[in-house]
Amino acid sequence: MKRKVFYLSDSTGLTAENLGRSLLAQFPKIQFESVTRPFIDTPEKAQNIVIEINKEAQTSQSRPIVIDTIVDTKVSRIISATECFYIDIFSTFLSPLEKELGTKSAHNVGHTPIFKEDSRVADENYMQRIDAVHFALANDDGMQLNRYDDADIILIGVSRTGKTPSSVYLGMQYGVKAANYPLIPDDLERKALPNALKDYQKKLFGLTIRPARLADIRNERKPNSNYAALRTCVDEVKQAEMLYRQYRIPYIDTTQLSVEEISARMLQRAGIERRVNSL
Amino acid sequence: MKRKVFYLSDSTGLTAENLGRSLLAQFPKIQFESVTRPFIDTPEKAQNIVIEINKEAQTSQSRPIVIDTIVDTKVSRIISATECFYIDIFSTFLSPLEKELGTKSAHNVGHTPIFKEDSRVADENYMQRIDAVHFALANDDGMQLNRYDDADIILIGVSRTGKTPSSVYLGMQYGVKAANYPLIPDDLERKALPNALKDYQKKLFGLTIRPARLADIRNERKPNSNYAALRTCVDEVKQAEMLYRQYRIPYIDTTQLSVEEISARMLQRAGIERRVNSL
Numbered sequence: 001m002k003r004k005v006f007y008l009s010d011s012t013g014l015t016a017e018n019l020g021r022s023l024l025a026q027f028p029k030i031q032f033e034s035v036t037r038p039f040i041d042t043p044e045k046a047q048n049i050v051i052e053i054n055k056e057a058q059t060s061q062s063r064p065i066v067i068d069t070i071v072d073t074k075v076s077r078i079i080s081a082t083e084c085f086y087i088d089i090f091s092t093f094l095s096p097l098e099k100e101l102g103t104k105s106a107h108n109v110g111h112t113p114i115f116k117e118d119s120r121v122a123d124e125n126y127m128q129r130i131d132a133v134h135f136a137l138a139n140d141d142g143m144q145l146n147r148y149d150d151a152d153i154i155l156i157g158v159s160r161t162g163k164t165p166s167s168v169y170l171g172m173q174y175g176v177k178a179a180n181y182p183l184i185p186d187d188l189e190r191k192a193l194p195n196a197l198k199d200y201q202k203k204l205f206g207l208t209i210r211p212a213r214l215a216d217i218r219n220e221r222k223p224n225s226n227y228a229a230l231r232t233c234v235d236e237v238k239q240a241e242m243l244y245r246q247y248r249i250p251y252i253d254t255t256q257l258s259v260e261e262i263s264a265r266m267l268q269r270a271g272i273e274r275r276v277n278s279l
Numbered sequence: 280m281k282r283k284v285f286y287l288s289d290s291t292g293l294t295a296e297n298l299g300r301s302l303l304a305q306f307p308k309i310q311f312e313s314v315t316r317p318f319i320d321t322p323e324k325a326q327n328i329v330i331e332i333n334k335e336a337q338t339s340q341s342r343p344i345v346i347d348t349i350v351d352t353k354v355s356r357i358i359s360a361t362e363c364f365y366i367d368i369f370s371t372f373l374s375p376l377e378k379e380l381g382t383k384s385a386h387n388v389g390h391t392p393i394f395k396e397d398s399r400v401a402d403e404n405y406m407q408r409i410d411a412v413h414f415a416l417a418n419d420d421g422m423q424l425n426r427y428d429d430a431d432i433i434l435i436g437v438s439r440t441g442k443t444p445s446s447v448y449l450g451m452q453y454g455v456k457a458a459n460y461p462l463i464p465d466d467l468e469r470k471a472l473p474n475a476l477k478d479y480q481k482k483l484f485g486l487t488i489r490p491a492r493l494a495d496i497r498n499e500r501k502p503n504s505n506y507a508a509l510r511t512c513v514d515e516v517k518q519a520e521m522l523y524r525q526y527r528i529p530y531i532d533t534t535q536l537s538v539e540e541i542s543a544r545m546l547q548r549a550g551i552e553r554r555v556n557s558l
Binding site for chain 1: 282290291292293294297298301302303304305306307308309317318344348350364366368369371372373375376379380382384385405406408409412413416419441443444447448451452496499537538539540542543544547
């Protein structure tokens with residue numbers, strides 16, 4: 001018996017999803033089934049959602065959970081009248097905030113204006129993020145070694161430790177320019193930092209992973225290969241970690257971490273400031 | 280006079296930041312200066328933050344705003360004793376949720392277990408996202424045309440309309456496999472869909488942008504070039520939109536949108552289900 005969850009938003013729904021996931025993760029014994037309904041910014045769209053929620057309430061044994069970040073009270077009031085357990089994030093926090101700040105809130109559509117032409121900061125943020133994503137792509141997997149001067153950080157690690165998604169995420173979320181360089185068996189057997197990296201020791205950050213997990217991941221890609229064999233993974237991981245210690249390169253075990261966690265931890269450990277300014 | 284905001288978390292801080300940004304965006308006349316302090320998961324780390332918050336409270340004219348997603352009450356209680364305006368997201372919502380669900384919450388460290396070895400769904404999500412990011416990179420900018428069979432969506436548009444970051448984001452956030460193909464002047468003058476795309480019409484999604492904005496973006500990259508000239512941008516955008524209409528390709532104007540908004544709107548318009556299941 002799954003409990004239904006609706007994430008409702010007048011924008012992308014990401015805030016409602018993030019918050020809802022964190023809250024519901026505290027109830028690991030209950031199974032939830034969630035749907036996101038983004039861009040609900042008119043009373044008409046809200047009416048359609050009301051029908052959907054009420055239908056769910058009638059056919060299910062327990063009423064649905066609704067997590068709502070709709071700012072316009074004309075719209076959210078329509079939702080609140082449904083048969084549901086209702087978490088209204090803006091109503092909950094905006095009134096106390098108005099009191100604290102001594103001013104009324106704009107109460108417009110609630111998305112972050114990351115990219116409005118009238119806001120110079122927002123515009124710079126957009127450009128910074130886009131440039132950093134392009135940088136991560138252009139400097140993925142040891143390509144374009146000549147651009148390491150521009151990198152904020154250079155991720156190193158054996159194949160499939162999470163270098164590529166982490167470097168892309170650093171650009172997307174934080175505007176940080178991350179290159180990445182794969183440690184291949186030839187590099188590892190030499191027991192010395194590859195030449196391409198020698199001038200950039202201070203920018204290096206190592207990724208590592210538990211060998212059994214690495215073997216699983218590699219097996220998805222190349223089943224039953226030498227590349228995916230547990231023995232290969234054990235050797236490569238061991239050699240990579242030795243290299244990190246030898247050169248005092250900070251490193252992180254990605255086995256249990258999401259891309260978001262890997263990235264946030266690396267920034268913190270490396271002491272790199274995000275390039276994108278939030279409000 | 281900027282108002283200081285602390286985002287505190289026992290995990291990455293992304294949830295606190297997202298929610299805080301949405302809330303504070305409702306007060307456009309007030310300037311905020313924010314810092315994120317992630318991974319505060321012990322009383323000792325909390326004590327260090329307390330010192331930082333209290334120092335800010337003493338040196339500033341108005342008390343700091345603290346937005347907190349720390350789940351462990353032993354830790355968050357330490358924070359709550361500071362001189363601040365305190366938004367405690369978990370305390371606010373967990374008790375009513377416990378009541379609704381008829382069970383106590385785990386109250387562990389509050390990060391989403393996207394990648395735990397004991398959770399098969401989380402694991403599949405991780406692999407799906409990573410694979411989709413790798414797919415976006417391998418199929419960026421018209422490379423590897425032969426893999427369009429595997430794509431969930433193919434983004435098309437003239438240079439610098441946001442194709443690359445959007446396709447990467449679709450993979451990272453939603454596990455959706457997005458290829459992208461640049462419409463170059465040769466394609467546009469032919470007034471016909473490039474051969475490489477003809478078999479995949481149903482997967483195509485167009486990006487467009489206001490020409491003046493496109494000229495700004497291109498000028499950052501290649502100042503004073505023909506590529507960045509307003510006339511070039513006007514022509515290319517016009518021809519691309521004609522192509523979209525001619526082939527009934529859905530398209531979206533990215534001028535005012537963040538990467539998050541572009542991606543969420545495309546999924547909605549194209550009717551593509553996300554591949555990654557949230558809780």
